Amino acid sequence: MNGTNITSAEAARLLGVSERRVVALIHSGDLEAQKFGKSWAVSEESVRSRLASGTVSGRPPYGQKRRDLIQAYTLMNKNDAILHFVFDNESKRVVKVETDEHVIASPVGACRGIGKPTTAQLTSWITDRYIPENRIGLREILAKTGCKDPAELLFQTFGQNLTDQYWFRPEGSDLDWNEINYFHNPYVGNVNEKGPGSGTPGMLPKWWEQRDGKNFLIKGSDQGEREPFAELLASRLYKRLLEPQDFVAYSIEEYEGKPHSVCENFITEHTQLVPLREVMSCFRRPQYEPYNYAEYVEVCNELGVADIERQLAKMIVCDFLTANIDRHDMNLGLIRDSETLQFVGVAPLFDNGRGFYYSAQRESDFGSRPFFHTSHPFSEYPSSQLALVRDYSWFDARKLDGFEDEIVETLSRNELLPAWFPRAAAKQFEIQLERVIEAQEEHDR
Structure with missing residues (x-):
């Protein structure tokens, strides 16, 4: 066996497989190697050839498999990078987290105290931003937007909603918050379009509209149409008892012949x-x-x-x-x-x-x-x-x-x-x- 030799561990690292898989490839003749005692000297040339042929097989580490199903992002607070994460589109889980300069600004719901969020915590926080599976009209929303599930819909709108300034910047992108955020920029106000409604949880059909530079939430109801009237009555009760800053005021408007509640967003860009x-x-x-x-x-x-x-x-x-x-x-x-x-x-x-x-x-x-x-x-x-x-x-x-x-x-x-x-x-x-x-x-x- 001529040329440079490497250890089985080095071969495994280059191929992205386990050492056991390297030994199996040696025994099958797919890799050239020579045994010295209990160790293998693997031909580096045969490893490089296998890599070049694209026939790497086996059980690669999680981060190296199904590259078409995983995507790297940076979690941003406006234009501050908080952390980097890898999301598995198949399992809908965060599989890797690395902190950045502004990690202290991590979402409160994604960490315990002040510190680095775990993959499980970040997964849970992202999941809470999805449209839920029981959203009325979800099937129509996904069909209109061309998304297969609420997770894809959220990520296609960069994880944004109108309750905070967090968003997901794809790896390698130079997107700027000022160019894409819903507080400043126009969007389509429609229940079946991609927009801030893509990251607004809740069972009832809902979407956002811009009116004179302000964001308003329009929310439907279930079959009994009770919710809009309850919202209106609650607002009238609050107006009698409370201070204006204590509550969100709701009104009723009709869309397609059905009552919907309407309120202005109480969250600002700050x-x-x-x-x-x-x-x-x-x-x-x-x-x-x-x-x-x-x-x-x-x-x-x-x-x-x-x-x-x-x-x-x-x-x-x-x-x-x-x-x-x-x-x-x-x-x-x-x-x-x-x-x-x-x-x-x-x-x-x-x-x-x-x-x-x-x-x-x-x-x-x-x-x-x-x-x-x-x-x-x-x-x-x-x-x-x-x-x-x-x-x-x-x-x-x-x-x-x-x-x-x-x-x-x-x-x-x-x-x-x-x-x-x-x-x-x-x-x-x-x-x-x-x-x-x-x-x-x-x-x-």
């Missing part, structure tokens, strides 16, 4: 929404509902968030009044400055479409007691969650005088509701309000 789930998994430990109220308050205080208990009190009381069943751990949270990375406040109340007795199907579901429903995120029992409220100084029941009439007027516009529903809902609201007043009196004693 802020990020960090949901409760991500706050707790980063600064405490991964956990699930019901969350520990005192622990969440403690974390928020450590992060410098002002008036956290007052803001949580507003949420809990309003959710009790409306019997909201959808205040899950991604539907509340904190606001973070995307440049200083400081937490600057509590997110306004948003996504209230499963309120106002959404789960009621029969007139007998209403009664003389508080409405039976599952609450979130600190207790599944509404009364137990209401007992957590520590601040009623903002609550003035007199501001809700006559609100029952607004309930009847608003819900009567939904032609799909039974005729008895609007007045039954108004009566139920009176019962919910009486219980809150009792809780306030008990607290103030």
Whole structure:
């Protein structure tokens, strides 16, 4: 055997296979080698020839196989490189992570504390940006966009959404955030087009539109069309009780003859929404509902968030009044400055479409007691969650005088509701309000 010889380990590294596979190739005659004791001297020329022929076979390391199914990206915060990752389009997993200069700006939901995200954590965070499999109309969206699944749709829009400034820059690309972001640049406002809706989670059909330089979310409903009217009613209740900065205001518009809720984006190019789930998994430990109220308050205080208990009190009381069943751990949270990375406040109340007795199907579901429903995120029992409220100084029941009439007027516009529903809902609201007043009196004693 003439020429330069290399070890079996070096041959394995060059071929991208295991040493056991190299030995098998030697025994099959596909590689030239000579054995000295227990070691092999492999002909480097035969290794190079095999590489040149493109017939490398065996079980290559993960990062070297199926090159058509993996892609390298840089996770960016605007134009700051945070980390580099490799994504497997088949398994939908991040398989490699390497940090960059601005790793401290990693998404809160992708790491535990301040540090390097793991592949599992980054995979989970990316998955939370997908359109979910239960999105109404998903099949039509994928057909129109030519994507095979929500992951491909997200990556084709560079992983962007309108709740933060993170995006995925493909390896070797010189794309600039200022050229592609949805805060500055035009996009097609349509449920079946690629755009910011491609990275907006949630079951209901939804898309974004630009109006006079601002971004608005348009959201549909399920077959009963209850959600838009619940959003509108919640906004009217909040307007009576709360400060304007405490909530997102919703209106109703018709698209293709069906009611949709419309609201302006409360996130700007300088802020990020960090949901409760991500706050707790980063600064405490991964956990699930019901969350520990005192622990969440403690974390928020450590992060410098002002008036956290007052803001949580507003949420809990309003959710009790409306019997909201959808205040899950991604539907509340904190606001973070995307440049200083400081937490600057509590997110306004948003996504209230499963309120106002959404789960009621029969007139007998209403009664003389508080409405039976599952609450979130600190207790599944509404009364137990209401007992957590520590601040009623903002609550003035007199501001809700006559609100029952607004309930009847608003819900009567939904032609799909039974005729008895609007007045039954108004009566139920009176019962919910009486219980809150009792809780306030008990607290103030």
